[in-house]
Amino acid sequence: MFASGLLARFMQSPTQIHYNTAKRLLRYIKGTTDLGLKFEGGKEVCLEGFRDSDWAGSSEDMKSTSGFAFSLGSVIFCWSSKKQSIVAQSTAEAEYIAGSEAANHAVWLRKIMADLGFEQTKPTVIWCDNQSDVAITKNPVFYGRTKHIKIKYHVLREAEAEGLISMKHCSTQDQSADIFTKALSKPRFEDLKTMVGMISGIGKEECCNMSLGGSLSTYLCLGAQEMKSVAEETEKTEKACMKEMKMKMEPAGRCFGLSATLD
Numbered sequence: 001m002f003a004s005g006l007l008a009r010f011m012q013s014p015t016q017i018h019y020n021t022a023k024r025l026l027r028y029i030k031g032t033t034d035l036g037l038k039f040e041g042g043k044e045v046c047l048e049g050f051r052d053s054d055w056a057g058s059s060e061d062m063k064s065t066s067g068f069a070f071s072l073g074s075v076i077f078c079w080s081s082k083k084q085s086i087v088a089q090s091t092a093e094a095e096y097i098a099g100s101e102a103a104n105h106a107v108w109l110r111k112i113m114a115d116l117g118f119e120q121t122k123p124t125v126i127w128c129d130n131q132s133d134v135a136i137t138k139n140p141v142f143y144g145r146t147k148h149i150k151i152k153y154h155v156l157r158e159a160e161a162e163g164l165i166s167m168k169h170c171s172t173q174d175q176s177a178d179i180f181t182k183a184l185s186k187p188r189f190e191d192l193k194t195m196v197g198m199i200s201g202i203g204k205e206e207c208c209n210m211s212l213g214g215s216l217s218t219y220l221c222l223g224a225q226e227m228k229s230v231a232e233e234t235e236k237t238e239k240a241c242m243k244e245m246k247m248k249m250e251p252a253g254r255c256f257g258l259s260a261t262l263d
Helices: 002-008 016-031 091-115 131-138 151-161 176-180 186-195 204-208 224-255
Strands: 035-038 048-053 065-071 076-083 124-128 165-169 198-200
Touching: 002 016, 002 065, 002 076, 048 091, 048 176, 065 091, 065 176, 076 091, 076 176, 091 124, 091 131, 091 151, 091 165, 131 151, 131 165, 151 165, 176 186, 186 198
Parallel strands: 048 124, 124 165
Antiparallel strands: 035 198, 048 065, 065 076
16 A cells, blocks of 8 residues: 555656566566455444554655554454655654644544444544554643644644544554555564454455344455456456447448448
8 A cells, every 4th residue: 555655756758777576566466366345244334444654754855654453353344555745843743743633534534434324332442552642632632842843734633622532642563554655574564464354365255245133244355366367357347348238239220221330
């Protein structure tokens, strides 16, 4: 997710370095087609989030990258990796901006779940690994060091006060959203990949099996092979529709002395 988002920033003027990086990313995708996310039932439907941010990770404009992910008690089903729109002057500010983006998304998810009959009665816990950010969110006093933060990002504090979310601190090792904000070493990347719920060896039939019962459980597969199969089926359907339309138009064309063709 982070790698593809980083490459997308250079679509207007790519260089050979970006081309080589894209090839490496495609090779990784081809070699991990058996990976997928498996949502299991039997667990309480409780919305929970993780959010993180780097600081000045973009060397071009010194902007930071926000990342968050949400789960329903099993594995993540919603995630984001996006460069922030302003330059953060500290790590706390970068984390605070990431927190406001995650809070907005949490409020939106809570409304959708309420419409589906899974209303969240408790505040949605959002885990972060920055204690300063948690202190700023829970304390209504505006410190001198936070006066420069734009007002729109203080929606995080409002959501906390209304009981919609609850910011809690976690260790950096337990922060699964770290995978969406920066490049990582291979051991750390593999650990976070397991934490977000990606497993290997998911079969095609199991991926297509969907169960939307009271536990809101479902199986989702993100393999490239399954995506290719869907594309092939779509192409076959389009060809069949075009053939049927051609057969229906041919009698009308003969009546007027025309030759109806569809290419």
